[in-house]
Amino acid sequence: MAKEIKIPQISEGVDTATISEILVSKGDKIKKDQAVIAVETDKASTEIPSAFSGTVKEIKVSEGDEVSVGDVIIILEEASEENKDSGDEKEKKEEKKEETSEEKEKKKTKDKEKKETSEEKKEGEERSADQEDVDESKDESKDEDKDEEKKKPSKKSEKDKSEDKKSLKEVYASPGVRRLARELGINIQKIEGSGDSGRITEKDVKNYKEGGGKKSGPAQPELPDFSKWGAVETKPLNNIKKITAKNVLQSWQSIPHVFQFGEADISGIETYIEDHKEKVEEAGGKLSLTAILTKVVATALHKFPMFNASIDMDKEEMILKKYVNINIAVATDEGLLVPVIKNADQKSIKDLSVEISEIAQKARDQKLSNEDMEGGNFSISNLGGIGGTNFTPIVYHPQVAILGVSRASIKPVYIDDNFEPRSILPLSLSYDHRLIDGADGASFMNWMVKALEDPYEALLG
Template sequence: MIYEFKLPDIGEGLHEAEIIRWLIREGDVVKADQPIAEIQTDKAMVEMTTPVAGKVVALAGPEGATVKVGEPLIVVETEAAVAAEAAPTDNSAQEPAPVLHKEAPRPARKRAIAAPSVRKRARELGVPIDDVEGTGEGGRVTLADLERYVREREAAAAVAEAARSEGNEAAVLPAGSAATGRQANAAAWTSIANVEAAFQEEERIPLRGLRKKIAEKMVKSVYTAPHVTGMDEVDVTKLVEIRKHLAGELAKEQIKLTYLPFMIKAVTRALKQYPMFNASLDEKTNEIVLKRRFHIGIATATKAGLVVPVIRDADQKSIRELAIEIAELSEKAHRQALRLDELQGSTFTITSTGAGGGWFATPIINYPEVAILGAHAIKRRPVVVGDEIVIRDMMGMSLTFDHRVIDGEPAGRFMRTVAYYLENPEVLLLDVR
């Protein structure tokens, strides 16, 4: 029996997904619930599994292809059919299997050992990683192996092209002429040198997977919502001292405490005072939708790109609880193991340029939200306090908002409210449960 496994709707508003990596090939026999492919949706990378067992007879397309919801991802000849095929038959006519993207049978070859980042780079270069000889520990394929493979492949192509060109010129020279051989060799080595130079001077990386989805979402945000960014600096001297003390206590429980839990508590308090910032705009009905729950998105940089895991009901959690959840989500984000529900439903987002980042930035709104807060580097700076110049710990802060929903004056008040709680973090400790 032929079974078509169609791409299901696995997320809110999902219409299509990109095939990042096939984990199977045509002709493979798979078990039920076996992983078959990694796909990239608008939200995250997802590992798909087959609901049935049997022989894979067709794939939806090559890596990088896009499959729409409801279209076949793979075609499987189920186990019953495979068993029937193996048994003696009466040579009666059989219904042919549908073909999506039929490839010529390929000989079995060993699967390369390589890190996910190396596999990703191989896909970007169009290199079949199983063909690359690994020089790393245990035969592991490295980035250097990929570059060597590409250089050798291009050099071989250059030699072949030079040989074809010289073959045409040889028609007007005596057979076996030494000049012919010298010219062919010179042309080949010149071509190889040109290939080496081109490989080092320019590199093209396909815009695929998570990077492509990020680009699409950022463009939609900027071209849909009129962005305005306000900037300020915050005296976080008290916060630095309190965090340092509490971090020592939580370290005994192997809990890492960053400044982010304090930022979340300050933001959720401000959002309750200014509910227009915890909202979205329904463009179809021309209604501003105020959200009654506070789900805070945390922009997280990973090797694959920026993801935004969500802390739900953040206002109901203590500093300690937030620290634990942030660490768990961050670890899963870097392993690309976040579930779809952990990436959906945020009502407001916090982003950061990190300790080594700049003093200010202009964050892009995590559409369809209406505002995003950027927290920037904390630096020791001279400031005026009263009539004296003193050294304080100062942090840059940026707020980008959708000017269709929010005006500059309330944006300024919202920022000062967040700043108040960060400048007086002892007030936030009243939320401890």
């Protein structure tokens, strides 16, 4: 009997991916849990395993295709079923297995109840409810246009139905928001969400209603025809750049940024790195300024818990996190990736050096897992290896702060009635002004500078 391999829920909040590689061919015999395709999301590259053993009968996707959770990618002929039954026996089995429409409805209801216990599968239930919204909207318009439909009957093609289903999967809204849209007579599919991952909020629905049915959110300005002035080349954005563009736009629009600058004398730290780098290299890592900054920031987040938080404006509350996970920005050929160092406060500088070296290499090799990318509380972006004096990084939603680091330079510093050449590191702190005041930002930066210049004094202070 043929079995379908479908795209599973890849990770929380991720419902679409791009096929990056097909790992099997038609006619191949595969085992259960064997990887059959590789997909790329905004977070990582992931291999999708087969839920069954059998022979590949049909491959329904191609490299570069965008797929959603639940899409069929491969059809298998199960090994256990091949040449097992005669035609009559198969028919009898199929009759026994065949469910009535009533049984199917009961099964769907049970599945929904199970889904309510799993946050990761909640999106599927919401999209099903969105289908009801679309159906209600169609029923209302059907009565109004009944006469016209009689004159011009039309049927949706299978392609149109497929496109409708695809668009439904892109709608994210809570049951309360969907109910509000129904009460206001609004087709929720037409609203652009401003929440995390494009989620539609109650405010989006109200803004859409107040705007007379116009799309919420700013429109993309129309581009001119650049070819009028010279030769051009068009290249599609890869998946990482597409998601990054959406995320930074959302962060910039939703977070009121404030920027704080500072300079730290890291002459002592550079000496420390030089004295201990061989010991760290023996352990398999590279002793870097980023590793030291990660340890210093981890300590700072305990002293300034507001920077280790998130803000929920809908509930008007803050979420203070008791764990310290720090994102480290890594530049790759495909774009910017920001993997997470978990429990950074519980690790030594040597351990952090090894882990940062390993995860940065995984990022460059596109081998990050979903777990490597999730759960960060605060970000560090170090551009010192590239150059520059200062920059203002964008806060990574739903975090509330990010530290930017530029290249250190030698500057004369007045010490004990004399100018001395010292290595000065420029620091840039971006933070969410809804939660963090200017005084908090300045205090955090001052503590960071003191900790880099004299760690013992900072820890005692």
